[in-house]
Amino acid sequence: MKIAFLVTRILLGVLFTVFGLNGFLHFIPTGPMPAGPAGQFIGALSQTHYMDFVFAVQLIGGILLLVNRYVVLALTLLAPVIVNIILFHACMAPSGLPLAFVACLLWLFSAYRYRETFASLLR
Numbered sequence: 001m002k003i004a005f006l007v008t009r010i011l012l013g014v015l016f017t018v019f020g021l022n023g024f025l026h027f028i029p030t031g032p033m034p035a036g037p038a039g040q041f042i043g044a045l046s047q048t049h050y051m052d053f054v055f056a057v058q059l060i061g062g063i064l065l066l067v068n069r070y071v072v073l074a075l076t077l078l079a080p081v082i083v084n085i086i087l088f089h090a091c092m093a094p095s096g097l098p099l100a101f102v103a104c105l106l107w108l109f110s111a112y113r114y115r116e117t118f119a120s121l122l123r
Contacts, residue, residue, distance in 0.1 A: 005113045012106040013065030016058045016078060023055025038092035057081055065110075072117050075110060082107055 022028045033039045045051045057077050064074035082103050089096040111118060 005110065008106050008109045009065050009068070009071065012078070012103070012110055013062045013074075015062070015103060015106070016081075017062030017066060020055050020057075020059030020062055023051060023058070034093055036092075038088075041088070041092060054081060054084075071110075072114050075107065075114065078107060079111075 018028075033042065045054075058081060061074040061078040061081070064070050064077075082100070086097070086100045086104060089100045
């Protein structure tokens with residue numbers, strides 16, 4: 001089971017490190033801006049530089065997961081990002097929903113190892 005937790009932590013760390021870095025370095029080509037509300041939403045987030053903060057949180061959380069330091073903090077930082085990714089794709093751009101669910105499942109499996117720590121948040 002230790003190997004499974006290690007693999008999911010590394011995969012989640014790589015996922016968020018790559019996409020966090022991509023927000024600043026733009027090494028993954030993007031397609032055209034989606035039409036309708038999804039495009040307007042992305043445009044508003046980009047123009048206000050809100051996405052810079054989101055990319056920084058993704059990058060910090062991903063790096064913390066990869067170096068295996070402050071893993072609970074990293075998972076706590078990435079949880080609202082994952083929720084917003086799922087909500088965005090569920091409400092405005094369903095084509096990205098499978099990757100959002102993969103990230104959510106990786107997060108849930110990684111967080112399960114630290115369930116005692118997260119349990120104190122629910123008391």
